[in-house]
Amino acid sequence: MEDNLVIVESPAKAKTIEKFLGKEYVVKSxxxxxxxxxxxxxxxxxxxxxxxxxxxxPDKKKIVSELKKLTKNAKTVWIASDEDRxxxxxxxxxxxxxxxxxxxxxxxxFHEITKKAILDSIKNPRxxxxxxxxxxxxxxILDRLVGFELSPILWKKIKPSLSAGRVQSVAVxxxxxxxxxxxxxxxxxxxxVSAIFNVANNNYELKADLSKRFDTKEEVLKFLENSKTSKHxxxxxxxxxxxxxxxxxxxxxxxxxxxxxxxxxxxxxxxxVAQKLYESGKITYMRTDSVNLSDFAMSxxxxxxxxxxxxxxxxxxxxxxxxxxxxxxxxxIRPTSLNKFEVSGSEAEKKLYKLIxxxxxxxxxxxxxxxxxxxxISISNSDYKYLATGEILKFDGFLKVYEILENGDVxxxxxxxxxxxxxxxxxxxxxxxxFTHHPPRYxxxxxxxxxxxxxxxxPSTYAPIISTVQxxxxxxxxxxxGEKRNFNFIxxxxxxxxxxxxxxxxxxxxxxxxxTDIGIVVNDFLxxxxxxxxxxxxxxxxxxxxxxxxxxxxVWSKMIDKFYKSFHNKVEITLENSERKTGERxxxxxxxxxxxxxxxxxxxxxxAQIGKSDDEEKPRYxxxxxxxxxxxxxxxxxxxxxxxxRVVGKxxxxxxxxxxxxxxxxxKHDNKFFSLKKGIDDPYTLREDRAIEIIEEKRxxxxxxxxxxxxxxxxVKILNGRWGPYISYNKKNYKIPKDVVPESxxxxxxxxxxxxxxxPKNTKAKSKTKSKTTxxxxxxxxxxxxxxxxxxx
DNA sequence: CAGTGAGCGAGCTTCCGCTTGACTT
Numbered sequence: 001m002e003d004n005l006v007i008v009e010s011p012a013k014a015k016t017i018e019k020f021l022g023k024e025y026v027v028k029s030x031x032x033x034x035x036x037x038x039x040x041x042x043x044x045x046x047x048x049x050x051x052x053x054x055x056x057x058p059d060k061k062k063i064v065s066e067l068k069k070l071t072k073n074a075k076t077v078w079i080a081s082d083e084d085r086x087x088x089x090x091x092x093x094x095x096x097x098x099x100x101x102x103x104x105x106x107x108x109x110f111h112e113i114t115k116k117a118i119l120d121s122i123k124n125p126r127x128x129x130x131x132x133x134x135x136x137x138x139x140x141i142l143d144r145l146v147g148f149e150l151s152p153i154l155w156k157k158i159k160p161s162l163s164a165g166r167v168q169s170v171a172v173x174x175x176x177x178x179x180x181x182x183x184x185x186x187x188x189x190x191x192x193v194s195a196i197f198n199v200a201n202n203n204y205e206l207k208a209d210l211s212k213r214f215d216t217k218e219e220v221l222k223f224l225e226n227s228k229t230s231k232h233x234x235x236x237x238x239x240x241x242x243x244x245x246x247x248x249x250x251x252x253x254x255x256x257x258x259x260x261x262x263x264x265x266x267x268x269x270x271x272x273v274a275q276k277l278y279e280s281g282k283i284t285y286m287r288t289d290s291v292n293l294s295d296f297a298m299s300x301x302x303x304x305x306x307x308x309x310x311x312x313x314x315x316x317x318x319x320x321x322x323x324x325x326x327x328x329x330x331x332x333i334r335p336t337s338l339n340k341f342e343v344s345g346s347e348a349e350k351k352l353y354k355l356i357x358x359x360x361x362x363x364x365x366x367x368x369x370x371x372x373x374x375x376x377i378s379i380s381n382s383d384y385k386y387l388a389t390g391e392i393l394k395f396d397g398f399l400k401v402y403e404i405l406e407n408g409d410v411x412x413x414x415x416x417x418x419x420x421x422x423x424x425x426x427x428x429x430x431x432x433x434x435f436t437h438h439p440p441r442y443x444x445x446x447x448x449x450x451x452x453x454x455x456x457x458x459p460s461t462y463a464p465i466i467s468t469v470q471x472x473x474x475x476x477x478x479x480x481x482g483e484k485r486n487f488n489f490i491x492x493x494x495x496x497x498x499x500x501x502x503x504x505x506x507x508x509x510x511x512x513x514x515x516t517d518i519g520i521v522v523n524d525f526l527x528x529x530x531x532x533x534x535x536x537x538x539x540x541x542x543x544x545x546x547x548x549x550x551x552x553x554x555v556w557s558k559m560i561d562k563f564y565k566s567f568h569n570k571v572e573i574t575l576e577n578s579e580r581k582t583g584e585r586x587x588x589x590x591x592x593x594x595x596x597x598x599x600x601x602x603x604x605x606x607x608a609q610i611g612k613s614d615d616e617e618k619p620r621y622x623x624x625x626x627x628x629x630x631x632x633x634x635x636x637x638x639x640x641x642x643x644x645x646r647v648v649g650k651x652x653x654x655x656x657x658x659x660x661x662x663x664x665x666x667x668k669h670d671n672k673f674f675s676l677k678k679g680i681d682d683p684y685t686l687r688e689d690r691a692i693e694i695i696e697e698k699r700x701x702x703x704x705x706x707x708x709x710x711x712x713x714x715x716v717k718i719l720n721g722r723w724g725p726y727i728s729y730n731k732k733n734y735k736i737p738k739d740v741v742p743e744s745x746x747x748x749x750x751x752x753x754x755x756x757x758x759x760p761k762n763t764k765a766k767s768k769t770k771s772k773t774t775x776x777x778x779x780x781x782x783x784x785x786x787x788x789x790x791x792x793x
Numbered sequence: 794c795a796g797t798g799a800g801c802g803a804g805c806t807t808c809c810g811c812t813t814g815a816c817t818t
Contacts, residue, residue, distance in 0.1 A: 009811065009812065010813085011812085029812080030811090031811085036810090086811055090811065143809045144807095144809080147808020148807060148808060149807095151808075161805085162807080165809070457809085458810060460809095460812080461810060461811095623798095661796080675795095
């Protein structure tokens with residue numbers, strides 16, 4: 001019916017474009033890729049020049065048939081998928097799967113969603129570029145080969161259901177190597193000396209740092225002793241102008257980093273909020289590697305800046321991407337209209353929008369100007385110097401809207417008026433013991449930044465990568481409490497040296513990524529056997545070849561063949577020769593039994609073991625706690641694990657034991673479990689009287705919880721729960737209607753409530769599924785009218 | 794919901810990149 005059908009990737013994009021184009025255009029979206037290699041099988045015919053076998057993805061069947069219908073009636077089909085490798089492939093898959101005609105199919109591209117850009121693109125259609133399509137096929141096939149050949153090796157050699165891949169395995173490697181660096185890091189202490197002076201004949205104070213850091217306390221004491229008689233004088237005051245420039249507009253990764261730093265958002269949280277803003281038309285597309293702003297956005301920014309802050313705040317800038325892997329199919333992330341200073345929506349949406357608005361506006365603003373002052377202070381009887389620095393803001397420029405928050409970028413104090421040759425009197429000198437710090441653990445956003453620098457992963461995959469490595473059990477996002485540490489604080493006050501010890505908290509971590517034992521063992525295995533794939537530069541080097549393919553200078557199947565021959569060879573050798581890898585480590589000998597103690601990964605995770613499995617006597621096993629690790633656990637700690645379960649006494653003629661289970665430490669009595677109070681009870685020292693107390697507390701709680709029990713074959717219980725009274729029957733829970741007094745219910749009345757719920761709701765009344773598996777059986781999905789808004793026409 | 798860890802073998806798991814859905818309590 002309609003003359004023109006335009007196909008884009010995203011439905012939100014389709015909606016806006018439809019507004020720009022006239023009535024004779026219908027704009028639909030493909031929802032990304034419509035086909036992929038077979039999900040279960042390899043999907044690649046190795047012996048037939050690596051011919052890929054594509055299938056329409058199950059969740060895309062509907063949209064594909066809808067598009068098929070529409071293309072039949074359209075005079076011209078415009079394929080407007082993104083202008084990057086994946087977009088070109090999507091165009092070709094559409095062309096192929098929809099069985100389109102070359103004569104009336106046109107490929108168009110645009111980098112910004114503006115009326116001008118789209119009309120221009122319609123005027124300049126082209127053909128699908130097969131070289132680029134082939135480069136995408138090579139990328140896809142290589143990733144499938146690597147993933148589907150490496151993962152099964154792990155199932156055999158380490159543990160079932162594990163996975164490996166070009167991207168995720170490097171992400172894990174980064175974390176493992178950083179963790180090792182941290183483990184082997186030896187913290188050293190040094191002393192930082194600073195002094196507070198009184199400016200002679202004046203009331204000003206001046207704080208300055210000594211140019212020298214001392215390694216030992218002896219040096220500090222000697223210096224302070226010396227300082228008792230020294231004279232201090234200003235020898236130099238240097239003033240110089242400095243400036244700071246705004247950062248480029250947001251890309252996916254910089255948005256994730258900044259939202260993490262400023263709001264503590266996880267990367268997936270950032271993406272979910274951004275998606276909302278995008279879908280409601282408030283920001284441009286949020287998965288991008290481009291820092292480019294459209295002409296429209298730049299002129300809008302100009303107007304906003306000039307009319308709100310004045311001409312002197314404007315500085316038009318074009319940013320260029322630094323990362324080589326960028327494909328720049330979209331704009332930077334920016335508000336669709338910079339005239340909108342804030343938006344409605346959830347708190348998170350408001351916050352993130354404001355951040356994007358500020359960053360975009362700031363990028364078109366003048367740099368901030370400062371005057372920096374350095375003051376050098378000499379010491380009469382020493383070659384060392386004191387140095388004081390200060391910074392005065394002369395012109396705020398972009399800082400008017402965008403605060404940069406960097407580590408250690410504490411607001412520098414204003415310096416008092418001071419001139420050269422001024423004499424200074426020492427008020428106090430402090431020497432504080434400090435410690436060198438290990439390199440930091442990665443946050444989610446920091447890992448994304450690192451991956452981007454390495455050219456690994458794409459804006460659309462940063463968040464999924466983080467969740468995959470956690471789902472596989474390679475990585476844990478955790479907080480760690482810090483430890484107390486003493487440090488030396490030595491002062492010279494009133495010509496007296498005061499030597500003091502203070503304490504501080506160190507090593508606290510918040511929302512950091514830690515590799516697990518499994519992650520470490522898998523990584524070591526891959527590094528040992530597949531160094532070249534796990535290499536930080538592997539992606540970069542294959543990307544070069546993909547580029548060659550895209551330029552038509554290299555045949556994709558040849559490239560794959562060269563890679564696969566040597567890779568597959570290594571796969572076979574590894575399957576054949578390498579040992580099962582369990583991260584086994586011998587810790588020593590158990591004095592009590594004389595048997596060897598070691599740790600390894602077992603079927604259920606990391607564990608400790610006393611004695612070999614081929615010994616006559618069965619070995620004893622114990623699970624490591626969450627805080628313990630194969631690489632760092634000591635013999636003593638491992639042996640401690642075997643002190644449980646422990647019999648602590650008797651109560652009501654039944655034994656009381658204490659142990660640690662899957663959900664933490666517990667007391668067991670008469671086959672019932674009672675959790676220990678976190679932070680109060682210790683399973684290793686818990687005594688009989690306290691154990692009984694815990695049992696009684698739980699019983700009291702249960703008494704309050706239970707309203708009534710009908711003791712039938714299948715007991716019916718009326719209980720008090722978090723959401724009020726309910727009926728528990730056959731492991732399922734049923735709500736009691738509000739107008740019913742629970743105490744008054746009879747057995748029959750309960751059954752009535754139960755049956756009422758079961759009947760109309762059918763089988764899916766109450767299944768306590770924890771994981772959201774997206775297995776969809778189409779067969780009986782017709783029940784509900786699940787049409788979306790189909791209100792146009 | 795909490796204890797387990799030998800081996801036999803069925804049948805399962807897995808990659809990266811594009812996109813947005815839809816269950817309740």
